[in-house]
Amino acid sequence: MRVVPRIPGQLSILYGLDRSAGVRLPQSTKDDSQLPSVDIYVPCCGEGDDIVVDTVMAACSQDYPDSLVRVIVLDDSDSMRLSETIAQLRKHRYPNLYYTSRNVHVTIHSKAANLNCGLRYTDALPGGSAEFAAVLDVDMIPEPLWLRTVVPHLLCNPNAALAGPFQYYYNVPAGDPLRVRNDLDEFHAPCVLRDLTNKSPCVGSGFVVRREALDQINGFPEGSTQEDILTSILLSSLGWEMVYIRESLQWGLAAGTFADWTRQRQRWVVGAISKAQYLGSKAASKSPKAARQEGLISPAVAIISNCAIWTIVMTLLPLLALSGKPLVPSTPYLPSLLRLAVLDFGAQSLYQALLNSVLDFRASLLCPILAAWTAPYRLAMALRCCIAIWFGNPLPRSTPTGVSEAVGRAEIEARKNGRSCLKIIFWDCGAWIYLCSLVILLAGAAGSVVGAWRVSSTSPILQALGLRIGWPPLFFLWLASVNTVVLPVTYAVSPPPFLERRDLMDKDPFTGVLQPKKSIREAYLAPAGQKMWFAVAAYYLVCCLLNEGRFFNFV
Numbered sequence: 001m002r003v004v005p006r007i008p009g010q011l012s013i014l015y016g017l018d019r020s021a022g023v024r025l026p027q028s029t030k031d032d033s034q035l036p037s038v039d040i041y042v043p044c045c046g047e048g049d050d051i052v053v054d055t056v057m058a059a060c061s062q063d064y065p066d067s068l069v070r071v072i073v074l075d076d077s078d079s080m081r082l083s084e085t086i087a088q089l090r091k092h093r094y095p096n097l098y099y100t101s102r103n104v105h106v107t108i109h110s111k112a113a114n115l116n117c118g119l120r121y122t123d124a125l126p127g128g129s130a131e132f133a134a135v136l137d138v139d140m141i142p143e144p145l146w147l148r149t150v151v152p153h154l155l156c157n158p159n160a161a162l163a164g165p166f167q168y169y170y171n172v173p174a175g176d177p178l179r180v181r182n183d184l185d186e187f188h189a190p191c192v193l194r195d196l197t198n199k200s201p202c203v204g205s206g207f208v209v210r211r212e213a214l215d216q217i218n219g220f221p222e223g224s225t226q227e228d229i230l231t232s233i234l235l236s237s238l239g240w241e242m243v244y245i246r247e248s249l250q251w252g253l254a255a256g257t258f259a260d261w262t263r264q265r266q267r268w269v270v271g272a273i274s275k276a277q278y279l280g281s282k283a284a285s286k287s288p289k290a291a292r293q294e295g296l297i298s299p300a301v302a303i304i305s306n307c308a309i310w311t312i313v314m315t316l317l318p319l320l321a322l323s324g325k326p327l328v329p330s331t332p333y334l335p336s337l338l339r340l341a342v343l344d345f346g347a348q349s350l351y352q353a354l355l356n357s358v359l360d361f362r363a364s365l366l367c368p369i370l371a372a373w374t375a376p377y378r379l380a381m382a383l384r385c386c387i388a389i390w391f392g393n394p395l396p397r398s399t400p401t402g403v404s405e406a407v408g409r410a411e412i413e414a415r416k417n418g419r420s421c422l423k424i425i426f427w428d429c430g431a432w433i434y435l436c437s438l439v440i441l442l443a444g445a446a447g448s449v450v451g452a453w454r455v456s457s458t459s460p461i462l463q464a465l466g467l468r469i470g471w472p473p474l475f476f477l478w479l480a481s482v483n484t485v486v487l488p489v490t491y492a493v494s495p496p497p498f499l500e501r502r503d504l505m506d507k508d509p510f511t512g513v514l515q516p517k518k519s520i521r522e523a524y525l526a527p528a529g530q531k532m533w534f535a536v537a538a539y540y541l542v543c544c545l546l547n548e549g550r551f552f553n554f555v
Contacts, residue, residue, distance in 0.1 A: 032065050032068075034155075035064065035065060035068055035151065036068070036130070036131040036132055036151065036155070037068045037069070037070075037130035037131050037132070038064070038068060038069050038070075038130050038131070038132045038133070038134050038147060038151065038208065039069075039070050039072060039118075039122045039129060039130040039132070039133050039134065039211075040059045040069065040070065040071045040072065040134045040135075040136060041072050041074055041115055041118045041119075041133065041134065041135050041136070042055055042056060042059060042071065042072065042073050042074065042135075042136050042137075042138055043074040043076065043111055043114040043115055043118070043135070043137075043138065044073065044074065044075055044076065044077070044082075044138040045075070045076035045077050045114070046076075046077040046079075047138050047139065049079075049081060049082050049085055050501075050502075051138060051139050051253070051501075052073065052082060052085075052138055053085060053089070054141060054505075054513075054514050055136060055137075055138055055139065055140060055141055055142075056071060056073060056086070056089065056094075056097065057089075057094075057511075057512070057513050057514075058141045058142050058144075058513045058514075058515070059071045059136055059142060060089075060093070060094040060096065060097055061144065061508075061511040061513045062142070062144060062145075062146060062147045062148075063144045063145055063147075063148050064147045064148060066095075066096055067096075068130075069096055069147070070096050070097075070098060070122065070125070070130065071094070071096060071097050071098065072098045072099075072100060072118050072121060072122060073086050073097070073098070073099045073100070074100060074101070074114045074115065074117060074118045074121075075099065075100070075101045076101070076102060076114050077101075078101045078102070078103060082099075083099050083101070086098075086099040087099065098121075098125075100117065100118065100121045102114065102117050110222055110225075111220075111225070111227060112219075112220040112221060112222040112224075112227035113222050115135065115219070115220045115227075116219040116220055116222065119133065119214070119219055119220075129211050130211065131210070131211060131212075132151065132154065132208050132209065132210060132211060133208070133209050133211050133214060134147070134150075134206075134207065134208045134209075135204075135205060135206075135207060135209075136205055136206060136250070137167075137204065137205035137206075137252060139252040139253040140167065140205045140206060140250045140251070140252035141250065141251050141252065141513075141514070141515060141516070142206065142249060142250045143248070143249045143250065143251075143515075144511075144513075145249070146165075146206065146249045146250065147208070149165075149245065149247055149249055150163050150164065150165070150206070150207070150208045150245060150249070151163075151208060153243045153245060154208060154210065154243070157241065157243070159239075159240065159241045160198075160210075160240070160241045160242070160243050161209060161210050161213035161214075161235045161240030161241065161242065162202055162207055162208070162209040162210070162213070162231070162232060162235060162240070162242050162243070163207065163208055163242070163243035163244075163245055164202060164203055164205075164206050164207025164208065164243075164244070164245060165203070165206050165207075165244075165245040165246070165247050165248070165249040165250060166187075166188050166191065166203055166244075166246075166248075167203055167204070167205055167206065167250060167252055168248050168250065168251050168252070168521070168524060168525075169251065169252055169253065169254035169524065170251045170252070170253075170504055170505075170516035170517075170520050170521065170524065171253050171254055171256060171499055171501060171504060172254055172524060173496035173497070173499060174496070175496070177487070177490070177491050177495075177496050178254075178255075178258065178261050178487075178491070179370055179371060179373065179487070180254045180261075181524070181528065182364070182367060182370050182371035186367055186368070186371050187203075188363075189355050189358075189363065191203065191244045192244060192246060192358055193355075193358070194244070195242070195243065195244035198241035198242060198243070199232075199236050199241075199242055200232070200242045200243065200244035201228070201229045201232045201233075201242070202228040202229060202231050202232040202242065203228065204228035205250060205252070206249060206250040207228075209231075209235075213235055213238075213240050214231075216235075216238055217231070217234045217235060217238070221234060221278065223274070223277070223278035223281065223283055224271060224274040224275040224277070224278045225267065225270060225271040225274055226268075226271035226272060226274065226275045229275060230275050230278065230279075230295070233279075233294065233295055248521065248525065251515070251516045251521065253501070256408070256412070256498075257407075257408040257411040257412060258411060258421070258424070258425055258429055258431075258488070258491060258492075258495075259407040259408045259411065259424075259428070259429050260408050261374075262374055262377045262429060265374045265377055265378050266377055266378060266380075266381035268378075269303065269307075269378045269381045269382050269385065270381060270385060270395050270396055272298070272299035272302060272303070273299055273382070273385045273389075273395060274395055275295055275299065276295055276296045276299045276300075277389075277395075278295075279292045279295035279296055280292065280296055303378070303379070303382045306368075306372070306375065306378070307375045307376075307378040307379040307382060308375075308379055308382075310372040310375040310480075310484070311375045311376050311379045313477055313480070313481060314375070314376075314437055314481045314484055314485065315437070317441075317444070317474070317477055317478065317481055318437070318440040318441045318443065318444030318445075318481070319440065319444065320444070321444030321445065321447050321448045321468065321469055322440070322443055322444045322447040323447065323451070324447045324448060324450055324451025324452075324454070324468075325451060325468075326451075326464075326467035326468055327448075327467065327468055327469075327471065327474055328466075328467045328468075328471045328474070330467060335547055338472065338543065338544060338547055339544070341472050341473050341540070342472070342540050342541075342544050344473075345472075345476070345536070345537070345540050348365075349365050349533070349537070352364075352365045352366075352367065353365065363528050364528040364529070364530065364532075364533070365530055365533040366480075366532055366533050366536070367528075369480040369483060369484075369532075370483065370532075372480065372483075372484050373483070373484045373485075373487045373488070375484070376433060376434075377430075381396065384396055407424060407428045407429060410424050410428070411424050411425075411495070412498055414495065415495050415496065415497060415498040416497075416498045418497070420492065420493055420494065420495065421491070421492050421495045422492050422493065424492075425488060425491060425492035425495075426488075426492055429488075431488040431489075431492065434484075434485045434487075434488040434489060435485075435488075435489055437481075437484075437485040438482075438485045438486065438489055441478075441481055441482055441485060444469075445469055445478070448465070448468040448469035448470075449465070449469075451464070451468060452464035452465045452468055462546070466543070470543075472539060472540050472543050475539060476536055476540075479532070479535075479536060483532070502514070504516060504517060504520055505517060506518075
């Protein structure tokens, strides 16, 4: 039953293979007079001055005519020190660099409101606003050819309103203990597929948008913290096209601590729900019905499939196994069901393999499982949002990314000194639930083995195990649950060493701009490992061969 729904998705990928593979537009235009003007906005709110300066210098040093580019720092922290730093850079190096602030102390940061403040600021500059507006997250360092690569996509297609690349990270520790790489595997793929229909979502940084199109939706929508995706939805609803650029054109900082990483995932949940609220409100009543339905349905589907189901499986499966009783009823149809299970696993693997052939890298064939460990955190936040909506209260607010919390600072100090983070992770971050789940999982496995041993006198031990933890689909879920709960435990016991940001970068000898080291970028883009997939595939194969060879039956 699970194989058939995958067929349309697989056929759509096959249909798009020749359309997407190797598609590239010219990276530059020989005649600079044909290039449009661009305003680059860099919103910030309390991040370190060194982070802001590195991004600003990279934006000001683009391989693009200086007369056509303005870089505007939008400071929601209203920092006098940062204002003076930008003023010195403007005076001595970059005359096209500007600084502005909303002149208020922002406690609830709104990136959209900050960007709209920037739009109004450039409207008042001599010559008015540029033809195009570009946005860079404060920690995202663009490649020198960033504008030269993105802008031609819009020039070649007058119906395209927005174009942008994916976000890549250069501060991921060796071994990727928090599975940061799964961002690339989990979100890059849908963007590539939706690009086939010219409706790829905006990824929030590194994008360039026509100011004409942006003005048609009255700037960036302030009704949601997911202003990037909401912007692309509203533009698409007006008939504009989106372009997704499959190039590594910007490198930024991933959330550097366990607390920051889980908090960021929870913030995304709040953003998705706030987006649904906005599209269901009177403010979006003039938007096309299809756009509103997509914005309302997609958060619910994502929360149920990516958060609720995995959390329920991780909780119920070991509790059921503790009884020691068979989890699969013994029927004459089990051999056929096993064949269907193998076919289902093969369909899933084929789907991901076809997806990899569309992408520019080899993702993990079990990507959704590897990314599932934050499901309990995300589900908890989703429930908080639902309760808030039920009682008519505002959604939970999050602090700006630049405002470090005490928990994150404590973890950084512990990692710098080579200490474990047991209290920080298990107590302060609430990961004790993973430790309890691990104990229950191990107890459940023991219960299944004991239950199989007790009936070994009347039925073969392999058959007894096969009806409990050994049934391949259940074993697959078991491995996924173990993978989910072990990650926070191993991170707390042996956290990765803290990486100083500047140690990961090289300075360009001509421009003085800091860029991530080539070795780090290559390591991040390297093909994902498939060890877990091979282990699961081997288990499915062995069970199938043993059953078909009548060495034992599940019945």
